[in-house]
Amino acid sequence: MNPKSSTSNDNFFEKVYEVTLLVPKGRVTTYGAIARYLGAAQSARMVGWALNVCNTYRQWVPAHRVVNRAGQLTGKIHFPGSNTMQELLESEGIRVEDGAVVNFENHFWDPNIELQ
DNA sequence: GAGTTGACGACTT
DNA sequence: CAAGTCGCCAACT
Numbered sequence: 001m002n003p004k005s006s007t008s009n010d011n012f013f014e015k016v017y018e019v020t021l022l023v024p025k026g027r028v029t030t031y032g033a034i035a036r037y038l039g040a041a042q043s044a045r046m047v048g049w050a051l052n053v054c055n056t057y058r059q060w061v062p063a064h065r066v067v068n069r070a071g072q073l074t075g076k077i078h079f080p081g082s083n084t085m086q087e088l089l090e091s092e093g094i095r096v097e098d099g100a101v102v103n104f105e106n107h108f109w110d111p112n113i114e115l116q
Numbered sequence: 117g118a119g120t121t122g123a124c125g126a127c128t129t
Numbered sequence: 130c131a132a133g134t135c136g137c138c139a140a141c142t
Contacts, residue, residue, distance in 0.1 A: 049138085049139065
């Protein structure tokens with residue numbers, strides 16, 4: 001078989017999308033939490049990169065539910081609109097202020113705890 | 117083919 | 130206490 005299977009069955013990326021899709025509405029998670037869940041706690045950047053290329057993948061991923069450790073919408077600049085990410089979060093009941101999630105800890109959803 | 121950047125996180129000064 | 134620096138690993142130029 002072709003080692004570089006074009007089916008894009010990348011374990012890591014696929015897993016990132018899966019976890020992101022599992023994030024309940026009205027909840028948010030962090031890159032580090034996902035990375036840790038995948039066993040790559042030191043590669044939080046790869047999670048962000050995975051979401052960056054999620055547009056080129058087969059399906060849409062609620063990347064707006066993924067924020068950095070400080071609860072800041074650091075990735076909003078990668079969205080089509082200026083504040084598309086914030087609009088989506090507010091649409092789910094999450095309050096966003098100055099590009100950061102309000103009561104972030106209250107909305108935090110950790111796959112390591114919730115999925116176990 | 118090599119160098120640089122990047123949706124982060126944790127450590128050091 | 131706050132700011133700066135380093136490390137991860139893959140993709141892009």
